[in-house]
Amino acid sequence: MTRFDLKEQSKGGSIIILLSLLLFVGCNQSPYKKYESLVKAELASNNHADSLFLGVSLGMTSREFYMHCWDMNKKGIFTDGESNTAVLYKMREGLKFPASMNFYPNFTNDRVSRMGVSFRYDGWAPWNKHMNSDTLRADVIQLLEKWYPNGNPFIRMEDVERGVIHVKVDGNRRIIVGSYDNTYVKVVYTDLAVENQLTLN
Amino acid sequence: MTIMLHIKNKINLTSTVLAGILVMGSCTNLDETELLYDQVTQDKFYQSDLEYLSAVGSAYANLFGSFGSADNIMPLQEVSTDEIVVPTRGPDWGDGGHWVRLQTHKYNSQDPRPASTWDKMYSGVNNCNRVLAALEPVGTPASQAYITELKALRAIYYLWLLDLFGNVPLSTDFTDVNPPANNTRKEVYDFVEKELVAAAPTLPKTGPSDELTYGRVNYYTVQAALAKLYLNAEVYTGTAQWDKTIAACDEVINSGKYNLMPSYRDNFVRNNKGSTESIWVIPYDEINAQGHTIPHITLHMESQKTYSMSAQPWNGFATIQEFYESYTDPAQNPGPQGSVIGTNPAGDPETGTLDKRLSNFIVGQQYLADGVSLLLDNGFDATDPNGAPLYFTPYINELLPNAWRQSGARIGKWEIYKGNNGQLSNDYQIFRYADILLTKAEAIARKNQNWNDPDALATINTIRTVHGGVDAFVTLDADKFLAERGREMFVESVRRTDLIRFGKYNSAWRFHPADAADNLGPNGINHLNVYPIPAVQLNANKNLKQNPGY
Numbered sequence: 001m002t003r004f005d006l007k008e009q010s011k012g013g014s015i016i017i018l019l020s021l022l023l024f025v026g027c028n029q030s031p032y033k034k035y036e037s038l039v040k041a042e043l044a045s046n047n048h049a050d051s052l053f054l055g056v057s058l059g060m061t062s063r064e065f066y067m068h069c070w071d072m073n074k075k076g077i078f079t080d081g082e083s084n085t086a087v088l089y090k091m092r093e094g095l096k097f098p099a100s101m102n103f104y105p106n107f108t109n110d111r112v113s114r115m116g117v118s119f120r121y122d123g124w125a126p127w128n129k130h131m132n133s134d135t136l137r138a139d140v141i142q143l144l145e146k147w148y149p150n151g152n153p154f155i156r157m158e159d160v161e162r163g164v165i166h167v168k169v170d171g172n173r174r175i176i177v178g179s180y181d182n183t184y185v186k187v188v189y190t191d192l193a194v195e196n197q198l199t200l201n
Numbered sequence: 202m203t204i205m206l207h208i209k210n211k212i213n214l215t216s217t218v219l220a221g222i223l224v225m226g227s228c229t230n231l232d233e234t235e236l237l238y239d240q241v242t243q244d245k246f247y248q249s250d251l252e253y254l255s256a257v258g259s260a261y262a263n264l265f266g267s268f269g270s271a272d273n274i275m276p277l278q279e280v281s282t283d284e285i286v287v288p289t290r291g292p293d294w295g296d297g298g299h300w301v302r303l304q305t306h307k308y309n310s311q312d313p314r315p316a317s318t319w320d321k322m323y324s325g326v327n328n329c330n331r332v333l334a335a336l337e338p339v340g341t342p343a344s345q346a347y348i349t350e351l352k353a354l355r356a357i358y359y360l361w362l363l364d365l366f367g368n369v370p371l372s373t374d375f376t377d378v379n380p381p382a383n384n385t386r387k388e389v390y391d392f393v394e395k396e397l398v399a400a401a402p403t404l405p406k407t408g409p410s411d412e413l414t415y416g417r418v419n420y421y422t423v424q425a426a427l428a429k430l431y432l433n434a435e436v437y438t439g440t441a442q443w444d445k446t447i448a449a450c451d452e453v454i455n456s457g458k459y460n461l462m463p464s465y466r467d468n469f470v471r472n473n474k475g476s477t478e479s480i481w482v483i484p485y486d487e488i489n490a491q492g493h494t495i496p497h498i499t500l501h502m503e504s505q506k507t508y509s510m511s512a513q514p515w516n517g518f519a520t521i522q523e524f525y526e527s528y529t530d531p532a533q534n535p536g537p538q539g540s541v542i543g544t545n546p547a548g549d550p551e552t553g554t555l556d557k558r559l560s561n562f563i564v565g566q567q568y569l570a571d572g573v574s575l576l577l578d579n580g581f582d583a584t585d586p587n588g589a590p591l592y593f594t595p596y597i598n599e600l601l602p603n604a605w606r607q608s609g610a611r612i613g614k615w616e617i618y619k620g621n622n623g624q625l626s627n628d629y630q631i632f633r634y635a636d637i638l639l640t641k642a643e644a645i646a647r648k649n650q651n652w653n654d655p656d657a658l659a660t661i662n663t664i665r666t667v668h669g670g671v672d673a674f675v676t677l678d679a680d681k682f683l684a685e686r687g688r689e690m691f692v693e694s695v696r697r698t699d700l701i702r703f704g705k706y707n708s709a710w711r712f713h714p715a716d717a718a719d720n721l722g723p724n725g726i727n728h729l730n731v732y733p734i735p736a737v738q739l740n741a742n743k744n745l746k747q748n749p750g751y
Contacts (some may be wrong), residue, residue, distance in 0.1 A: 065511070074292050080515075082272060082317065085491050086622075123741030124320065126327040126372040127380050131741070153678060181259065182331060183324055 003014075006177050028061050031157045040153060043192060047171035051190075052115055053147060054089060056103070058173060058191045060112045086118070094146075095139050097131060108194050115189040124183050133155060133179040141166055141177055148175075165180045210718035253347050256332045261417070264483050266492030268694050269629045271616075273318045275694045277365055278731065279303055280314075282685065282696040283710040284524050285612075287517050288597055288604030294517050301601055306707075306729045310751055314736035318365060320359050322370070329355035349400045350570035353418045356396035357426050363389040363437060364698055367723045367731035367748055368649065376520050384724040386731075390437045392546035393430055397423050408458030409479040416484040416628075421459075424452040425480045425632035429698075436702055439724040450641035450700055451479065458632040465668035466560045470616040471627050478634035487624040497623035499612040501567070503578050503591055509570045512623040519609025521711055522564060524691075525595040527684050528561075530551030536671030536686065542610075545666050547586040548552040548594030557670040561691045563613035567591040582606055600712045614692055635695065637662055639686055651688065652677040661685055679703060703728050721750035 050058040054077075055068055069087050072078035081088035086102035101120050106114040119140050121131035141154055151170035154177070158164050164177040172193040180186045228666045229230070248319050271287075275450040279285040287300035295302055308315060336344045336351070355373075362369045363386060371380035371392055384392075389707070404420040409428060428449035434442035440628045443739040460477040468476045474484075485493040496504075500514035522544050527533050529541045536554040542564040543551035550565075567576040578591040585605040586706050597608040615627040641662035646652045653676055661682065662673035668689060674681060683703045687696065700706035707716035720730035726748025739745050 064341050070292075073296075073468075076297055079296055079313065080271060082266065083271075085266065085494065097741075115355075120320075120738040122316070122320075125323055125738060125742065126330060126375070127370075127378055128741055181262075181324075182327060 005010070031155050032198070035155050035157065035167055035169070038155070039174070039192060042169050042171050043151075043196060047170065049104075049148075049151065049171040049173040051105045052189055056105075056112070056115070058112050058189065058194075060105075062107050062110050062112075082118075086116075090122075093120075093140075094143050095121070099136075108191075108198065111194075113194040117187040117189070118180065119185045120176065120183055120186070132182050133185050137166075137177060137179050137185045140187065144158055144168070144175060144187070202391075218521060232664070252334075252551055252596040253343060253490060256335065257347050257417075259350055260325065260328040260332055263321050263328065263358070264631070265485070266494075267318075267321055267491055268483060268631060269485065269495060269625070270495035271494065271498040274361060274365070275692070276303065276314050277318055278426040278694040279306075279692055280518075281306065282706070283521055283713070284516055284691060284696045286384060286521050286597065286600065286609070286712055288519065288599070288609065288712075289601035290516060290604045290606050291602070293515070293606075293739060295452055295602075300517075304712050305598065306713065308729075310733040310739070310747065311561045314732075315365070315732040316737060318732075319362075319735050319738060322365075323361050325358040326355055326362075326372060327375070328552055329358070331375060331593050334375040339716065346403065349403050350418050352396050353400035353404065353423050353426075356393045356400070357422075359389060359396075360393050360426055360430055363393060364433065365732050366734060368746075369570045369679045369734075380744045381476070382744040383445055383746055387438045390430070390434070394427070396580060397427050397430070401427075406456065406458075408456070409477060409620070410475070415474070416482055419510070420480065421453050421456060422632060425637055428453070428547070428637060429632075433698060433702055436726065436730075441647070443644045446644035447641055447648070448630060450637050450644070453634070453637045454641065458636075461635060461638070461664070461667050464666065465558050468630065468633065469614050471618045471625070471629060473628050474629070476628075479628070480628050480632040480634060481638070482628040482630050484624055484628050487622055487626045491624050493615070493625040493627060493629055494623060495612055495615055495625055496617050496621055500563075500617070501578065501591060501593075501607065501611075504567060506569050507567055508621060509619045510621055510623060514623065516606060518612055519597060520595070520612070520691075522595045522597060522610075524612045525562060525564075525685065528556045528559050528688055533681075533684060534669075535674075536669065542595060543594075544595050546594065546596050546598065548592055548596060556688065558668060558688055561612070561614045561618075562595075562613040564593045567593065569611055577643070578608060597712075612692055630693070633690075634653055635668065635689055636695070638664060639689065643682060643686075646677070646682065652679055652682060664689055680684075701726070706730060719750060722748070 032110050052058060054072070056065065066155040069078050077089065079088045081102040086104040088095060089101045091099040091101050099119055101117060101119055103115055105112040119138045121136055124131040148168070148170065152168060154166040156164060156166055163179065165176055168175045169192070172191050174190045176188045178186055206413045211492070256446060268275050269436060280287055280300060286304050287296050289292055289301060299314065302308045302312060303314065320502065333348060333351050336348050359371070367386045368383040369389055370388060371384045401423045402417065404423060405414055406420045409415070426447055431442040431446035431449060433700045434440060445719060459480065462476055462478055467473065468478055484490060496508065496510060497512070497515050499518040501516045502513050505513045526544055531538060531554050534554045534556055536556060538552050539555040541553035541555065541559070542551045543549045548565065568574060569576055578589040579589055581589050582603070582605045585607055587607060591607055593611055594608050598605050605698050615625055617625070619663055638660050642657040646654050646657040656675055658674065660679060665673060665685065666670050683705065686699055697706065707718070707729065709715040716727060716729050719727055731748055733751035734747055740748060
C-alpha cells in the first residue's frame with residue numbers, strides 16, 4: 001500500500017466516521033427519537049387511553065365489538081363496509097365534505113388491540129383533485145385533534161422513499177395517519193401495551 | 202490508478218451512503234408500511250421487473266372486492282336479477298332498504314351500491330391514468346409494454362362503467378382538473394373499442410398457465426372484453442355487432458390455450474389456479490388479497506361450526522327458488538333424475554334433475570364440522586317448519602321484513618373450505634372460457650336469427666353434457682338459451698347484462714314486479730337498465746347530468 005493509498009483510505013475512513021456521527025446525531029434529534037422517547041414515557045405512566053370513536057374502544061371483547069356494531073347497524077348508523085371487509089360509517093359532518101369511514105379491528109386474546117380505519121371523500125373523482133388524499137390527510141388530522149383534544153400532539157415523520165406519516169401517542173394508544181393512494185387516508189390505532197407484551201413474549 | 206482510486210472511493214462513499222440510508226430507514230421502524238403501500242398488489246404482481254410492476258400493480262388493486270363480495274359490481278349484476286336476493290331477515294340485512302330496492306328496481310341516486318361501484322371503477326381509471334402519466338415520458342420498450350397493458354385495463358374499467366351507468370364521463374388525463382360533462386354511451390363504447398383494438402396486437406398471447414401474466418390483462422383478456430362489448434353493442438349503441446363478436450370469440454377459441462374443464466366444479470375450488478377456463482382472474486388470497494367474501498355474505502351464522510370458520514357469517518345472499526328450479530325441473534332441464542332438495546316450505550326431497558352444476562348451491566340439512574351431527578339454529582323462526590335443525594330451503598317465505606333465517610339456497614359455487622376466515626382464496630374468474638363459447642353461440646344464433654343453428658346448438662349441448670351431465674337439447678329458443686347461460690354462469694356477475702340483452706330485465710319474477718315501461722334510457726331502453734349516477738358525484742361536479750328517468 002502506498003502513502004497515497006493510505007491517505008485516500010484515511011480520507012474514506014473520515015467520511016465514514018463523519019457520516020456515522022451525523023446519522024447518530026440525526027437519529028437522536030429526529031422525530032423518530034422524539035416518538036421513541038414519548039412511547040417510553042407514556043407506557044411508563046400507566047395512563048390508559050382506550051377510547052377510539054363511536055363507542056368503539058381498545059380492549060373490547062370481540063363479542064362486545066360485534067354486538068355494538070350490530071346495534072349501531074339496527075339504528076342505521078353503521079352498515080357493511082367496503083368490499084365486506086369493514087364496517088362503514090358515513091360521515092356527514094366533521095370533515096370538509098361528506099366522507100366514508102371504514103374500520104375493522106384486530107383482536108389479541110379476543111380483545112381489540114388494533115384498529116385499521118380508512119377515510120375517503122365520497123365526492124372524490126379523478127377530476128376532483130381537491131378531494132385527494134393529501135388534502136384529506138390534513139382534514140383527518142384536524143378531526144382527530146378534535147376527537148382527542150388532550151394529550152400529546154401529532155409528530156410528523158418523513159421517509160424519503162415512503163412519504164409522510166403523523167403519529168400521536170397517549171398512554172397505551174398510538175395513532176398513525178398516512179396516505180394510501182390518491183384517494184384514501186388510513187389511520188391505524190394500536191394498543192402499545194398489548195404490542196409490548198407480545199414483543200416481550 | 203487515479204481513476205481506480207476515484208472509483209474505489211466512490212464505491213466506499215456509495216456503500217457508506219447506502220448504509221446510512223439503511224440506518225435512517227431503521228429510524229422509522231413503525232408499522233407504517235401498510236399505510237403507504239398496497240400490499241395486496243405487491244404480493245400478487247411484483248414478480249419481476251419490480252419498478253414497473255409495482256406501479257402497474259396498483260391499477261389492478263381496484264379489482265379486489267369488485268367481484269365476489271356484497272359490494273361493487275357483483276350485487277349490481279346479481280341482486281337486481283332473478284338469480285340472487287338479499288331478503289330482510291328480521292333485524293338483519295335491512296340496511297335502510299337498499300337491498301330490497303335493488304331487487305325491486307327502486308334504486309336511487311343515494312343508494313350505496315351504485316355509489317361504491319362508481320367509486321371503485323373510477324379509482325381504477327385514476328390509478329391507470331396516474332401510472333400512465335408517469336410511464337409515458339419514459340419512452341423505453343419496457344415502459345411501452347406496460348402502457349399498453351394499462352390502457353387496456355382502463356378500457357375494461359370503462360366497459361363496466363358503460364354497462365352499469367351508460368353516459369359516464371371519459372377521464373384519461375391524470376393532470377386534468379376540469380370537471381367533465383357526461384359522454385354519451387356511444388362515445389364511451391367507441392372509446393372502449395378503440396383502446397382495446399389498439400392494445401391487442403402488442404399484448405402477450407399467454408395462457409392460463411403462464412405465471413407472469415396470471416391475473417393480468419393479456420391478448421386474450423382483451424379479446425374476451427371485446428367479445429362482451431360487441432355482444433351487447435345493440436343495447437349500448439343501437440347497432441348489433443354479431444360478426445365482430447364471433448371474430449373476437451374465435452381469437453380465444455382458436456388459440457388452443459383454453460379448454461372446458463372436464464369437471465365444472467374444479468373451476469371454483471380453493472386451488473383453482475390450474476383451471477383451463479381462466480382467461481382473466483382476480484387472484485384472491487384470504488389473508489393477503491382479500492375481497493372474496495362469499496362465506497361471509499351467504500352462510501348462516503351457525504354455519505361457522507360447519508366450516509370451522511374463524512369469523513361468523515352474516516346470513517345474507519340466497520338464490521331465488523325459481524332459479525334453483527331451473528336446474529332441477531326436468532321440463533326445463535332434462536337429464537338423469539334422482540332425489541333433490543325440493544321447493545316446498547320444508548324443502549322436502551323430491552325427484553328432479555341431477556345437474557352436476559347443482560354444486561352452485563348449498564341446500565338441505567346442515568351439519569357440524571364432523572359431517573354427522575346435526576347443526577342447530579336455536580334462533581329459528583317460529584313459523585319455519587324445519588325448526589331448530591338448520592336446513593337451507595330453496596323456498597323463501599318473503600322478501601321482507603321477516604324472511605326465515607334458514608330460507609334460501611345459499612351460494613356454494615366456490616368451494617367453501619374448512620378453516621376459512623369468511624373470505625376465500627379461490628381465484629375469481631372475470632372472464633371464463635365457457636362464457637366465450639356461449640357468447641359465440643349466441644352471436645351465431647342472433648346473426649342467423651335461428652336459435653336452432655347447428656353450431657349454436659352443438660355448443661350449448663357440449664356445455665350441458667360436459668359440465669352439467671344432463672341431456673342434450675334437441676331444439677333451442679331464446680328462453681332456453683338464457684336459462685342455460687344462467688345455469689352455467691350463475692353468480693359470475695353477468696346476469697343483469699344477460700337479462701337486459703334478452704329483454705327480460707324489466708319482466709316480473711318472484712320478489713320483483715314488472716317495471717313500468719319507458720324508453721328514457723340510452724337508445725330508447727328502459728331507464729332502469731342503467732343505474733343512476735350517484736348524487737354525491739352530481740353535487741361535486743355541476744357539469745355532470747343525471748341519467749334520464751332518475
